[in-house]
Structure formats: structure tokens, C-alpha cells
Amino acid sequence: MAPQDSSTTVAAPTDLAPGFAGIAEDWSSDQRTFKNVPWGKAMMWIFLLSDTFIFSSFLVGYMKVRLSTTTPWPKASEVFALSFGGEPIPLILIAIMTFILITSSGTMVLAVNYGYRKDKNKTALLLIITALLGASFVGMQAFEWTKLIVEEGVRPWGNPMGASQFGSVFFMITGFHGFHVSVGVLFLILVARKVWRGDYDTEKRGFFTSRKGNYEIVETMGLYWHFVDLVWVFIFAFFYLW
Amino acid sequence: MSNGMLEETQVVPLAEIEEVDLYHAHHWITKYVFSQDAKIIAIQYSATAILIGLVGLVLSWLMRLQLGFPEVFDFIDAESYYQYVTMHGMIMVIYLLTALFLGGFGNYLIPLMVGARDMVFPYMNMLSYWVYLIAVLVLTASFFVPGGASGAGWTLYPPQAISEGTPGIDGGIILMLVSLVLFIIGFTMGGLNYVVTVLQARARGMTLMRMPLTVWGIFVATILALLAFPALFVAGVMMLLDRVLGTSFFMPEMIVQGEMTSHENGSPLLFQHLFWFFGHPEVYIVALPAFGVVSDIISTHARKNIFGYRMMVWAIVAIGGLSFIVWAHHMYVSGMNPYFGFFFATTTLIIAVPTALKMYNWVLTLWKGNIHLTIPMLFCVAFILTFLNGGITGLFLGNVIVDIPLSDTMFVVAHFHMVMGIAPVLVIFAAIYHWFPKMSGRMLHEGWGQFHFWITFLGSYLIYFPMHYLGFIGVPRRYFEIGETSFIPPSAATLNEFITVVVLIVGFAQVVFIANIIISIFKGKPAGDNPWNATSLEWQTATTPPGHGNFGDELPVVYRWAYAYSVPGVEADFVPQNMPPDEVKRTDTATGAVADDPPELHQ
Numbered sequence: 001m002a003p004q005d006s007s008t009t010v011a012a013p014t015d016l017a018p019g020f021a022g023i024a025e026d027w028s029s030d031q032r033t034f035k036n037v038p039w040g041k042a043m044m045w046i047f048l049l050s051d052t053f054i055f056s057s058f059l060v061g062y063m064k065v066r067l068s069t070t071t072p073w074p075k076a077s078e079v080f081a082l083s084f085g086g087e088p089i090p091l092i093l094i095a096i097m098t099f100i101l102i103t104s105s106g107t108m109v110l111a112v113n114y115g116y117r118k119d120k121n122k123t124a125l126l127l128i129i130t131a132l133l134g135a136s137f138v139g140m141q142a143f144e145w146t147k148l149i150v151e152e153g154v155r156p157w158g159n160p161m162g163a164s165q166f167g168s169v170f171f172m173i174t175g176f177h178g179f180h181v182s183v184g185v186l187f188l189i190l191v192a193r194k195v196w197r198g199d200y201d202t203e204k205r206g207f208f209t210s211r212k213g214n215y216e217i218v219e220t221m222g223l224y225w226h227f228v229d230l231v232w233v234f235i236f237a238f239f240y241l242w
Numbered sequence: 243m244s245n246g247m248l249e250e251t252q253v254v255p256l257a258e259i260e261e262v263d264l265y266h267a268h269h270w271i272t273k274y275v276f277s278q279d280a281k282i283i284a285i286q287y288s289a290t291a292i293l294i295g296l297v298g299l300v301l302s303w304l305m306r307l308q309l310g311f312p313e314v315f316d317f318i319d320a321e322s323y324y325q326y327v328t329m330h331g332m333i334m335v336i337y338l339l340t341a342l343f344l345g346g347f348g349n350y351l352i353p354l355m356v357g358a359r360d361m362v363f364p365y366m367n368m369l370s371y372w373v374y375l376i377a378v379l380v381l382t383a384s385f386f387v388p389g390g391a392s393g394a395g396w397t398l399y400p401p402q403a404i405s406e407g408t409p410g411i412d413g414g415i416i417l418m419l420v421s422l423v424l425f426i427i428g429f430t431m432g433g434l435n436y437v438v439t440v441l442q443a444r445a446r447g448m449t450l451m452r453m454p455l456t457v458w459g460i461f462v463a464t465i466l467a468l469l470a471f472p473a474l475f476v477a478g479v480m481m482l483l484d485r486v487l488g489t490s491f492f493m494p495e496m497i498v499q500g501e502m503t504s505h506e507n508g509s510p511l512l513f514q515h516l517f518w519f520f521g522h523p524e525v526y527i528v529a530l531p532a533f534g535v536v537s538d539i540i541s542t543h544a545r546k547n548i549f550g551y552r553m554m555v556w557a558i559v560a561i562g563g564l565s566f567i568v569w570a571h572h573m574y575v576s577g578m579n580p581y582f583g584f585f586f587a588t589t590t591l592i593i594a595v596p597t598a599l600k601m602y603n604w605v606l607t608l609w610k611g612n613i614h615l616t617i618p619m620l621f622c623v624a625f626i627l628t629f630l631n632g633g634i635t636g637l638f639l640g641n642v643i644v645d646i647p648l649s650d651t652m653f654v655v656a657h658f659h660m661v662m663g664i665a666p667v668l669v670i671f672a673a674i675y676h677w678f679p680k681m682s683g684r685m686l687h688e689g690w691g692q693f694h695f696w697i698t699f700l701g702s703y704l705i706y707f708p709m710h711y712l713g714f715i716g717v718p719r720r721y722f723e724i725g726e727t728s729f730i731p732p733s734a735a736t737l738n739e740f741i742t743v744v745v746l747i748v749g750f751a752q753v754v755f756i757a758n759i760i761i762s763i764f765k766g767k768p769a770g771d772n773p774w775n776a777t778s779l780e781w782q783t784a785t786t787p788p789g790h791g792n793f794g795d796e797l798p799v800v801y802r803w804a805y806a807y808s809v810p811g812v813e814a815d816f817v818p819q820n821m822p823p824d825e826v827k828r829t830d831t832a833t834g835a836v837a838d839d840p841p842e843l844h845q
Contacts, residue, residue: 054475209363
């Protein structure tokens with residue numbers, strides 16, 4: 001595009017009014033409702049809101065089938081126990097998985113922090129660590145699924161312990177969450193590679209989008225990752241503690 | 243007017259958003275096929291939606307042939323009749339109306355009306371269309387698999403939808419559910435774009451409260467869709483698992499054809515809740531863009547500002563919010579707790595308040611306006627009447643005690659076709675007649691437009707008014723044939739024949755419309771940049787149709803709302819949104835003196 005006249009230089013609104021007055025001012029302003037929020041970040045927030053409704057619907061569906069079935073629901077503490085030396089420890093695997101996922105949120109925060117400082121090596125390293133933690137979470141989930149399917153005989157359509165919906169909702173909801181984590185891992189690796197290569201320092205254009213890349217994507221990625229963690233906390237509470 | 247306000251409005255805020263490079267297509271494939279330009283995507287969306295909509299139209303003819311002349315057509319048996327009903331409903335509600343209003347008009351109008359170069363993420367916008375196209379193809383494929391398309395009724399209620407004996411149980415229902423899931427994925431990619439573009443990519447001076455109501459309608463409808471489609475997504479996934487893997491989310495223990503099914507203890511009611519948590523907002527996903535478009539068109543063609551703009555905006559927002567807490571009024575006879583019925587009847591009737599407010603404001607906009615009875619205007623007036631009709635029968639059905647005897651009768655069919663079939667389709671026609679000159683640079687033929695309008699408008703009343711009566715005397719919906727029933731008089735059959743004949747006539751009138759579009763693209767009267775003398779930004783583009791990047795070298799700057807029509811003291815009867823105040827020609831002073839400007843100029 002041809003350059004516009006001098007009055008159209010980009011102004012960064014730094015003196016935003018605080019509190020409710022500020023919110024009202026932003027919403028009644030022109031151009032942007034959320035000042036200083038890049039498009040990608042705004043989009044991710046709205047996507048996550050929509051995704052929240054998907055997970056909420058899944059969890060509400062789970063509660064409904066659990067309440068309406070007349071067959072007893074299997075005991076989570078027994079089904080999800082792992083034996084070490086003959087002694088079953090309830091929820092030990094899930095505790096480790098949760099710990100790992102929460103830890104990965106921590107490394108993600110650090111990655112975002114170094115991304116803001118445009119420290120490409122540290123950002124890339126932390127993104128890779130986050131991806132590895134996420135991948136190990138998915139790996140342990142695969143282990144858990146295998147154990148349930150092979151050893152305990154749990155199937156989506158039935159199981160020896162009680163209500164058939166136990167397996168259905170378990171595989172469906174943890175599967176859907178695991179899919180989210182896997183997609184996250186994939187994109188973490190892609191973003192890490194671009195950070196490492198310096199794409200965001202040179203503002204290299206995206207292959208498909210031909211848009212200039214920048215470090216904002218690290219924060220957007222972070223929003224997604226924390227969301228996936230937060231959802232896990234709810235799934236954890238509703239599946240393993242109820 | 244105090245000078246304080248003038249000084250405020252004359253200051254043009256600095257641009258906060260850096261110009262983003264657009265994707266420059268060099269090959270015709272990236273220009274017209276895999277295009278990232280919202281306008282091309284809009285036309286692709288619209289064309290696909292209209293094509294699949296024509297399939298839905300033909301299905302309705304086949305249905306009506308059976309209802310009007312039972313036992314005459316050998317090729318329509320009970321199975322195929324149910325398949326027509328199901329596919330007609332699903333195609334019209336989701337693949338035509340939702341896709342056309344949001345994917346079609348949303349893509350075309352949002353960037354142009356808010357003064358943006360394009361959607362914020364053009365690449366994702368392109369993907370949105372292609373996923374939608376795949377969803378449409380998967381849906382269409384279900385006609386051709388063994389067993390044919392699903393015949394479960396468009397609501398797909400379990401356990402019947404996936405039980406033996408329902409048509410399409412082999413492949414049709416699976417393809418239907420996969421197609422719905424794909425549609426939702428595709429829509430989400432587009433919907434995120436629409437919302438972020440409205441929130442974060444407006445032109446300088448374009449505040450939310452200066453946006454045309456069309457953008458408000460599409461914006462709020464998109465938010466509804468982003469929050470409502472998840473419930474359908476979940477219901478679709480669960481039913482798919484029930485069908486394919488044999489889980490029992492929705493399937494209770496049943497004996498089918500003398501044998502116990504493998505399902506146990508599922509909750510069919512859960513599906514209904516999930517489905518209608520999507521299904522009711524869906525009504526407003528279709529209605530809100532229609533509300534917005536109607537407001538803009540009647541304001542433009544009556545040369546008068548919309549009455550109560552702020553009220554109109556808040557009514558859209560209020561209707562959008564309320565639409566999430568009324569869903570179980572579709573379920574009064576489902577066996578849910580009757581106390582729920584009380585709650586949902588109350589919320590349903592409350593929705594009538596903001597909706598009535600909009601009706602009054604449209605009528606008050608027309609009041610003493612300089613009304614031009616152009617084709618878009620005719621369709622909009624027809625919409626106001628039709629929506630009023632459908633809305634009032636909605637009040638009947640919203641009350642539990644009236645709904646229970648009317649449930650599953652033709653009255654319900656007449657009601658929802660009036661309110662979310664005919665009414666939004668009339669607006670789609672209005673919008674196409676109104677914006678076609680911008681999309682193609684040529685006008686649609688006026689005479690054929692008149693013909694199309696009168697046949698469609700009068701015809702739809704001849705179809706649906708008698709149908710209310712059929713419902714009152716107890717003719718049930720979804721019956722392949724009524725046969726001889728003691729409480730239904732033989733005149734019902736005559737009335738059914740009459741309706742069928744009108745349906746065919748109205749259906750063929752749409753051929754005239756399609757022909758009008760195709761011929762006008764090549765031979766229509768040149769339209770110029772602004773044939774309706776409208777104020778909003780899409781009519782102020784440098785070229786018609788607007789080029790890549792919408793606005794040429796410089797993005798527009800907005801000085802006022804979109805409804806500066808017949809402003810007192812101004813020479814022209816409209817002032818474009820982007821005309822600087824000192825360029826507006828006054829009747830009293832030759833120069834641009836703005837000291838005594840009417841407030842309408844700076845709204």
C-alpha cells in the first residue's frame with residue numbers, strides 16, 4: 001500500500017484510563033476495542049471461550065449420563081491405581097501427569113517472558129522443554145489407556161467394573177483433551193523451530209499466510225497451553241476425585 | 243449544538259493499527275479459487291449455500307407432492323419421504339441460512355462496512371470456506387450411500403435416529419454427523435475472523451456505536467454461533483460414538499424387532515438439551531443478521547435515519563443474551579421436569595420485549611419517511627409483516643399450555659417456517675437486490691424483481707396461512723400420509739393439494755431470480771458506485787466492485803454514524819460516513835460553516 005499522509009502515523013495509546021472508566025472508554029473508542037492487543041491474541045481468547053463451551057458441554061454430558069445410569073459407577077480410586085511392589089497406590093499416575101502438565105505451564109510462562117525480551121535461544125529452549133513435558137503427558141496418557149484397555153478390560157461400550165458410560169466418557173473426554181495437548185505440542189515445536197531460526201527477529205513471512213512473523217505468537221501459544229492445563233484441572237477433579 | 247462536541251468530532255484520531263500487508267495473488271488460482279480475499283470468499287460461500295439451498299428447495303417440492311397427492315407418485319415411499327424431510331431441514335437451517343448470512347454476507351460486508359482492508363486472518367478465512375465446502379459435499383454424499391440419507395428428522399432425536407428401522411441408519415446418519423462436525427470446525431475459523439475484525443480492525447473514527455446495524459447483527463450472531471455450535475459439536479460427537487462404537491450416551495435399553503439392543507442406560511433427554519442449547523440460539527444466528535440488514539435497507543430506502551439506533555443495538559445484544567436461556571421451550575412435551583417449562587416459558591415471553599421494540603422501531607423509521615418502493619424495500623416490508631406473523635404464533639407456542647395440544651402439528655411447521663424460513667429468506671433476497679450492484683457493478687432487473695417479489699411474498703402466505711389452520715384441526719407434522727382419520731375433515735386434503743400447487747409455483751419463481759442474477763452479471767444496467775445514495779462505507783469505495791484491499795490507497799476516516807439521511811440544513815439527502823464535515827454542502831451557507839450543525843451529522 002502507498003504510504004498515507006503524515007497524520008496517520010501509528011499512535012500507541014499508552015495513557016489508557018484505569019478501571020471501569022477505562023473499559024468504557026476503550027469500548028466507545030474507534031479502531032480497536034482492546035487497545036494494544038494484537039489480532040492473534042484477541043482471536044485466541046475468543047477461540048478459547050468457544051472451546052470452553054465445548055469442554056463444558058462434554059463435562060455436563062458426563063455428569064448427566066453418570067447421574068442417569070442405574071448401574072453403579074466404578075470407583076475411580078481403584079480403577080486408576082498403580083501397583084508398586086504389590087501395594088496399589090491410588091491416583092499415583094494421574095498425580096504425576098498433573099504435576100508434569102502444571103510444570104509445563106511454568107516453563108511456558110518463562111518462554112513467554114524470554115520471548116518478550118527477544119532472547120531467541122532461551123525462548124526456543126523453553127518452548128522445547130514445554131513441548132517435551134506435553135509429549136510425556138500424552139505418552140503417560142497412552143500408557144494409562146493401554147492399561148485400562150488391556151489389563152482392566154475397559155472398552156468404550158462397556159467394562160467389567162460397572163456402568164458402561166464410564167469407559168465412554170473417559171475415552172471421549174480424555175481423548176479430546178489429549179488431542180488438544182498433542183496439537184499444542186505440534187505447534188510448540190513449530191514455533192520453537194521458527195524462534196530458533198530467528199524468523200521472528202527478521203520478521204520472516206509465513207509460508208502460507210505471507211504475514212510477517214513476530215514474538216507475539218509465543219504469547220498466543222502460551223494462552224492456548226495454559227487453557228489446556230486449566231481444562232485438565234477440571235477433568236482431573238471430575239473424573240478422578242468424584 | 244455546543245462547539246465542544248464539534249471540536250471533539252472534528253479531531254480525527256491517529257491510526258492505531260499498522261497497515262498489514264495483504265496477500266498478493268499472482269495466479270488466477272490464488273486470485274479466484276484459493277482466494278484469501280474476503281469478497282471472493284463471500285461469493286464462494288454464497289454460491290455454495292445457494293446451490294445446496296436449491297437442493298433443499300427441490301426436496302421440499304417432493305415432500306409437498308407426497309402430502310398434496312398421496313399415493314400418486316410411486317417413487318416417493320415412506321423412507322424417502324423422511325429422508326426429504328430430514329435433509330430439507332438440515333440443509334436449509336445450517337448449510338443455507340447460517341452459511342449465507344455469516345459466511346456470505348458476513349465476509350462481504352464486515353470488512354467493507356467497518357472500513358478494513360480484509361478480514362484479520364485471510365488465510366484462515368479461506369480455510370473456513372474449503373472446510374464448509376467439504377462439509378456440504380459429505381452431506382450431499384449421504385444421498386448416494388447404501389440406505390440413503392438419514393431420515394431421522396432434522397432434529398436427529400435419539401434413540402430413533404440411530405435405531406434399526408430409521409432410513410439412513412447405515413451410512414446416512416454417520417455422514418450427516420461428520421458433516422455437521424466439519425461445518426462447525428469450518429465455521430469457527432470464519433467466525434473468529436468476523437468477531438476480531440469487528441472488535442480490532444475498524445477504520446479511524448468508526449466506533450462500535452457508529453457501525454451499521456448489519457454489522458451489529460452479524461457480529462452478535464457470530465458470537466452466538468461460537469458459543470452455541472459447541473453444544474451441537476458435542477452432541478454430534480457423542481451420537482457418532484453411539485452409532486459407530488456402540489457407546490450408550492443417548493441410547494436407553496430397548497427392544498428393537500424383538501431383540502435387546504446392546505445399549506444400556508443412556509439419556510435421550512441429554513441429546514435434546516444439547517441440541518436445543520444450540521438450536522435455539524441458531525434461530526437468532528439467522529434472525530439477528532436479518533434484523534440488521536432490514537434496519538439498514540429500510541433506512542436507506544426510506545431516506546430517514548433508523549429510529550432509536552442505540553435501542554436497536556441493545557435489543558440485538560439483549561436478544562442474543564436471552565436466546566441462551568430459552569432452549570427448553572422446544573422440549574415441553576419431552577418429559578422433562580414441568581417446573582422447567584414454567585421457567586422457560588417465562589424467558590421465552592421476555593424475548594418478545596426487545597423483539598417488539600425492534601418491530602416498532604422499523605415501523606417508526608418508515609413513518610413519514612420518503613419511502614422508495616424499490617425491490618429491496620419491498621422485501622424488507624414483507625419481512626416485517628412475516629416476522630410479526632411468525633413472532634405472534636411464537637407467543638402461542640411459547641406457553642406450555644397452548645404448546646402441548648399444538649406440538650407436532652402443522653401449526654408448528656407453519657410457525658417456524660414463517661419466523662425463520664420465509665422471514666430470513668425474504669431478507670436474503672432484499673440483501674441480494676440491495677448489494678448485488680456493489681458486488682457486480684450492475685443492477686438486477688427491476689421488472690423481474692417485481693415479479694419475483696410478488697410471487698414469493700403472496701405465495702408464501704398462501705402456503706403458510708392455511709397450514710396454521712391444518713395444525714389447529716390436528717393434522718400432524720412429519721406424517722407420510724394421513725389416511726382416513728375421524729377428526730380430520732376431507733377438506734384438509736383439498737387444502738394440502740392447494741398448498742402443494744402454490745409451493746411449486748413459488749419454487750419455480752425462484753428460477754426467475756436465479757436467471758435474473760446470471761443475466762444481470764453480464765447484461766445488467768451499470769450501477770455506478772452508489773446507486774441507492776447510501777451512506778455506509780461499502781458504497782464509498784474507489785471502484786465498483788471494490789478491488790483487492792477494498793479502499794484503494796487510503797483507508798476511509800469515519801465522521802458520523804451510518805444513518806445521516808435527510809439531515810436538516812444539508813443539501814443532499816444523505817451524507818456519507820466518510821465525508822469530512824467541512825465538505826458537506828449546507829443549504830444556508832455556501833462554505834463549510836459547521837457552527838450550527840444538526841446533531842445528526844456527528845452522531
